[in-house]
Amino acid sequence: MDMSLTQLSLTRLMDLTGKRALVTGGGKGIGAAITTRLIEAGASVTIADLDPSGADFAKQVGATFAQCDVADSAQLEAAVDMAAGNAGLDILVNNAGIFPTTGPVGKVSDDFVHRMLDVNVRAQFSATREAVARMPNGGAIVNMASIAALAGGANISAYSASKGAVVSLTQAHAHELGPKGIRVNAIAPGIIDTPGVKEQLEPLRAGGLDIDARIAANPVGIAGQPDHIARGTLFLVSELAEFITGQVLVIDGGATA
Template sequence: MNGMTGSLHGKVAIVTGGGSGIGRATALMFGAEGADVVIADIDAAAATRVAEEISAQGGRAVAVKADVSAEADCVGVVAAAVETFGGLHVLFNNAGIIRRADAIGTSVDEWDRVMAVNVRSVFLMCKHAVPAMTDGGSIVNTGSGWGLKGGGNAISYCASKAAVVNMTRALAIDHAAAGIRVNSVNPGDTDTPMLREEARQLSEEWAAFEADAADRPMGRAGRPDEIARAVLFLASDAASYITGTALVVDGGGLA
């Protein structure tokens, strides 16, 4: 990738939900910046494709099939980083799902699954990654603009992302003395498979849904690589005095 500086040279990074969308873009960027990358995804084939892309660019990567709402899988992802590459310095907790419905239309099972994937996974990955970060490190969690303000027909998603934003602050306080920074990146609507899944769940035509997503000062939805650049900044030493923050990357939508 043009403009890369090797800002993660010598670092080992984990990206959850790394098989597509923002996770894929970030994993590729991490690899281009010199990191050894563990791509964790419930879709093993997608994770493998991303690992192969990084390898084709001259980097090092390994794919791990994982449901990060399950503790044993989180343990396995961290072990893959340590055993394959010798340590862990960066964790990007990006895996997430969405259910577009209000409280009445959301089943208990749907609520529990959103919370498991979006919230419990962050807790579990941090629980097992922090002890492996023996030389300090950086954790970046994917929140959302809807973790900082409300949104319609997305009660479980809004609640889960608000939890991620405040859990990030608590983690930052708890682990600063160990040299571990913890921040959240909070995208607005971004052109990913999840955005198209939202349109499907709401039974909306993609063109109309896309136009609604573009209704913000910059007049368009974000691109995965634009969110990845923000994650890279927070993961790198360029953000050495930043912890506990919620960085909004949304083309002015929240403003």
């Protein structure tokens, strides 16, 4: 047994001092919590977000902000470049995603499916391509999937398909990039209390849905919070997870157990 590993302190294993990170969709919700934790661990973080209000959040926590639609290749490349600077990038969190309710299959247009796949999958592919070109010292990538990738549900087919593809992408990239010292993992969050989720569930409140009860519907019985996902992300990008790649970490309070 290599005893030198056990002598590394936990503080040192979680320390991201000197690391440069890009968090897509980091202006609010899960991405904002991830940004906060990465900065706390010592990383320099750039947020790439479509919504310009993310600039205020970035300023508040000491991140750099790039207004960017991740589905726009030129904007995405500029954001990756900004995050990498001259030293190169160490961490990419492909978090930006959209989840408008798909609706019944008969009502789903090609344009709807195209945008869903473009933002939720193709942009992760492109961000990884640009990031890897700027990771001279290896690195860690976390792709945001969803429990919708693992189990079906009515009226969310386009979203489920996009997140299923994120899982496959993660596994393939883990194999391809492992030899370059780059680990690639995915997180599959359960329902998490974010502005995006509230927006989606709000119209259902009129029909009697108790949104808070829905968010807390899991064996642990607590509402999933963005920080629960941020803690998992910190684990996966840190040295604590140096032997973990190509995996999907389900963080859902046991909802899918």
